[in-house]
Amino acid sequence: MTDEPQGPADTRRPAFGAGRVLIVVYGVFAIAATARAGYQLIAKGGEAPLAYGLSAFSAVVYVVATVALAHNGRRLRVVGWVTVLFELVGVLTVGVLSLTHPEMFAADSVWSGFGQGYGYIPLVLPFLGLAWLWWSSPRRLSQVRS
Amino acid sequence: MDLVTGGGYAAMAACGLLALWAGIWALRDRAVILKQLIAGGVVLVLLLVQAVGAIIELAGGRELAEPPVFWGYVIVAVLLLPAAAVVAIAERTRWSSVTLVVIALAVLVMELRILQLWSMGQGAA
Numbered sequence: 001m002t003d004e005p006q007g008p009a010d011t012r013r014p015a016f017g018a019g020r021v022l023i024v025v026y027g028v029f030a031i032a033a034t035a036r037a038g039y040q041l042i043a044k045g046g047e048a049p050l051a052y053g054l055s056a057f058s059a060v061v062y063v064v065a066t067v068a069l070a071h072n073g074r075r076l077r078v079v080g081w082v083t084v085l086f087e088l089v090g091v092l093t094v095g096v097l098s099l100t101h102p103e104m105f106a107a108d109s110v111w112s113g114f115g116q117g118y119g120y121i122p123l124v125l126p127f128l129g130l131a132w133l134w135w136s137s138p139r140r141l142s143q144v145r146s
Numbered sequence: 147m148d149l150v151t152g153g154g155y156a157a158m159a160a161c162g163l164l165a166l167w168a169g170i171w172a173l174r175d176r177a178v179i180l181k182q183l184i185a186g187g188v189v190l191v192l193l194l195v196q197a198v199g200a201i202i203e204l205a206g207g208r209e210l211a212e213p214p215v216f217w218g219y220v221i222v223a224v225l226l227l228p229a230a231a232v233v234a235i236a237e238r239t240r241w242s243s244v245t246l247v248v249i250a251l252a253v254l255v256m257e258l259r260i261l262q263l264w265s266m267g268q269g270a271a
Contacts, residue, residue: 020237021244024229028252031225035218043214 016072019132023070026129029121030062033110040107048107054094055110058122061086065129072136080133088126091115095123149199154261157192158254164189165250172243178234182246186227189253193224200264211266219263223256 016023037055045052061083068080094111097104108117115122134140164185168178197220200210210216230249234242 016237017239017241018244020233020241021248024233024245025248027229028226028249031222035222039214039218 016136019069019136022128022132023066026062026066026069026125029118029125030059030066033059033062033118037110048105051105051107051109051112054090058087058090058110061090069129069132077133077137080129084126084129084133087122088130091122091126148203150196150203150264151261153192153196153199154257154264157189157196158257160185160189160192161250161254161257165247165254168243168246168250172240172247175240176243177238177240178230178242178246183231183234186230186246186250189250190224190227193220193227193253193257196220196260197224209267211263216260216263216267219256219260223253223260226253226256 033055037052037059040052041056065080065083065087068076068083091111091114094105094109095114098109098112105112110118110122114120164182167185168182171178171182200216200220204210226249230246233245236242237245
């Protein structure tokens with residue numbers, strides 16, 4: 001007969017598993033987007049303020065999303081939902097607009113052509129982020145366990 | 147071949163081998179081991195040697211096509227492997243190996259861009 005420990009005996013943080021890879025990819029992309037957009041905005045911001053300003057703003061949102069996903073706390077999970085959804089809406093909106101109104105986004109922004117200039121990573125990441133947020137939800141996990 | 151190009155090729159080869167090694171580890175359901183972190187440290191040393199080589203060459207009057215972009219790539223490439231090490235310590239599952247694969251391949255691709263930018267400067271000079 002084995003005695004299962006009752007109650008919160010194990011206080012170690014659980015392994016994130018596959019989510020950890022997602023967080024790292026988010027982080028790398030956030031740094032890359034911030035560096036590129038920051039450089040574009042400073043070096044040639046006057047040429048296309050909308051495209052480069054949008055890129056810089058979305059880069060900051062990617063950084064916040066990375067922090068929120070990595071922290072995984074109750075409040076920051078809400079921030080995670082908001083920022084990842086914002087990225088999804090952004091990439092879809094700007095992706096469609098850059099096809100129907102190409103003159104609005106003459107210069108490449110991070111979301112132009114559904115993230116074409118960034119290997120479509122901006123299009124894929126929000127879906128993975130939402131999937132991870134749903135999968136790792138404490139409410140869902142506790143229901144699955146019980 | 148200068149220190150930047152040579153160091154770059156060496157770093158790319160080492161990154162490829164490290165990605166392969168970590169990939170085998172991920173398939174075998176094993177977490178990153180210390181030897182792999184040491185190998186990552188070797189790649190990091192190669193990257194730093196490359197950066198020092200670039201500083202020496204530039205001080206010697208070499209032209210660089212887009213200095214901010216070049217140094218942006220160099221700095222981010224240097225920061226990536228320590229991030230993989232943090233994950234390797236925090237996440238003792240196969241997913242730390244997957245992370246190491248992703249990071250090693252990312253450094254490899256960035257190294258390609260670094261060498262591209264470096265040779266562009268040579269053409270302009």
